[in-house]
Amino acid sequence: MENTQLKNKGTQQFAPATWLNKLLDFAQLKDAGVAIWKLPQDNIIHILCDLDGGSSIDEVNLDDLESGFILAPFLAGTQQNIHFKADIKGYFELEKEAKPNENVIEISWENITEDQEMEITQINISRQPHLKLKKYPQIESTRKEDYIKMVKEGIAAISREELYKIVPSKIKCIPIKEDLDIADAYLRACNKYEDAFVSLTFSPKTGLWMGASPETLIEDKKNEYFKTVALAGTQAKDEKSIANTAWTQKEIEEQAYVSRYIINCFKKIRLREYEEIGPKTIQAGNLLHLKTSYKVDTNTLNFPELASVMLKLLHPTSAVCGMPKVISLDFLKKHETHERSYFSGYLGPVHMDQKSNIFVNLRCCQFSQDKAIFYAGAGVTEDSEPEKEWQETEIKCNVLANIIFHD
Template sequence: MRADVPAFFLAGPTRTVVGEGERESFHGTLRAPERWLAEIDGALAASDDPRAALVVGALPFGEDAPVRLFRPARALVSDAWGATTGASRAIARTPIDRAAHDESGGFVDAVAQAAGAIRGGALKKVVLARATELTVDQRPDVNALLAVLRARNPHGFTYSLDVAPGASDPTRLVGASPELLLSRRGTTVVSVPLAGSSPRCADPIEDRERAARLLRSPKDRHEHEIVVEHVVASLAPLTRALRFEREPVVSATPTMWHLSTRIEGTLRDRDLSSLRLAVALHPTPAVCGLPTRAAREWIARLEALDRGYFTGALGYTRAGGDGDWIVAIRCAEIAGARVRVFAGAGIVGSSDPELELAETSAKMRTVLGALLPSREVDPPRSHAERADDER
């Protein structure tokens, strides 16, 4: 990758997409998407070189937050990026500000309230998030951070997006997501939702047992089924020959085990672009909850943060409609020497607040472990997690 940080960067298992500069930007919200979707369709169709034309960016989590979508001035689509950790020397490796803000206490209370509401029948599932804000003594090297994230998560999606264009001090969303919202190639659509998670363990025997327990867990299986059913119901009217396994599989990242299901179908309408599909699917119950409207209301009531593009959808769509969109998780927002790390957890009626806190702490380590020495950056940990380490 070049020394300067491009406005958009997405490295997946099979291809890398880089967007530099902005030729044309598109504005609007998820509440009223048709106008800007039509503008994007028209801009791509009118391109002088349709094979090279693409729109990149992100959808926010909030319905009324602005989309961040643009045609880059220069775009490059290439093979998978084989990063190494050699560039990590440039990353800030200094102690964090111990006065950094963290919402862990409020998160535990919010989980308890949400689980009670679910048991009372107010909704089926809700995803609650928290953030930890850190300060380092120098601006992190985003390219170096991307290299480390990619080397540690080669099967996921490493990404960076300038979320405040035109600002004198860039703000970037940087992360390594394991979750594919959707991929479109021709008439083939694939979605691989993740829901139901367990932190990994350094001991290989215990680590394998955690994976096995996750696959047997009624709570996590229920959480996963809610997400799969929603994705299938959303894609069914748009596809034919929709296929998926009835039993989930366990997939791994360096920090987490996840329940995963691959869903694949054939588009009924070949003109339906990957971006339009992303808008149709987002937000899934993996990042919001079910019913969606009720979950959004509970999130607004219980969360103490503005998610921005965290738990949004990030990706690209090409002329002709092909493209990839991922779920923007395992990430941090970096502005100067301020680093704000996000994580969330799916809550159902049987959720244990302390275990959900432990899950978010483990998810934060994807970015924190790449950014700073691990012993300096561990987020607040639950009683259950500390007891688990002591056994």
């Protein structure tokens, strides 16, 4: 009979990357779902495993979800909304500058049986774990000329006053090397992108995804506060201090559209009491963005369901779609030749310690059996230059690619 005694402290020690590779192999062998993540400005790596592989839900209503992790696509219907329940939970502290394959740690388990821990620890890690994943021969890199043509068509639509802003995306595929260590790459991303939500998720329904998102969609502390941000405008970090960063009219306008979109969402529900901070320049890895934060006191307002209401209103935001939303979505359906899948959707832990942290799924890639598939988009306004928008998407794809492939 299975020993169902819950454990609070792990008894086995492995290097952090070894632990995560064992968990990924365990999930794939068991058709389970696993979510691994680090919150911005935090060095705790959280682990959650759903032994049933995650549940598909037609519509995401945060108030109806049990504690767990949510992964949602850019557009409902193209892929499934997946909720991971917390059958197994654990965490460990990531030491700064520590090499993922050298130091050894114990995982602090919040919810695991001795038999489950033994099964995970006894797994012999596959040298090529990506070989268990599916192939996606239909997914190919977006050609530069096709992307530039799409940007030009977006600018033309803006000039005709059909749109204010549009965010066309692209795909960049890079072949996987036989010795690729995905867990090692994930932990190096955690060390490099301290200000990002760094995630690694797998389920039989979604495949294996990795991301380092700088953009909060919703932060909600039960009976205390609600937060969201407007993040737009991108430039590479140079030797100047952040305080001396200069922004062009195009980038300032692009960020202002996102801020206006959030305020319009507040207006739709007649919410007038909120705190606005920004815009200010923030750094995410080697990139700079403009960010404005919005905070609502849900306790004083007596609006406990605000997060669920705003999630439905906000997604997809103008930062990943465009404005007006409906017309922008029609434009993207017509001109993008690929499915975004979970790129520019959202993901994150829900109702963990009375708090939900949901992020826009940016700076992300999907792993297949033979390649890594990177996704990126750029905000296009009337002042956009197509060549520069292409270069911006290249920079964004390289955020993870340079870490994964040690370039």
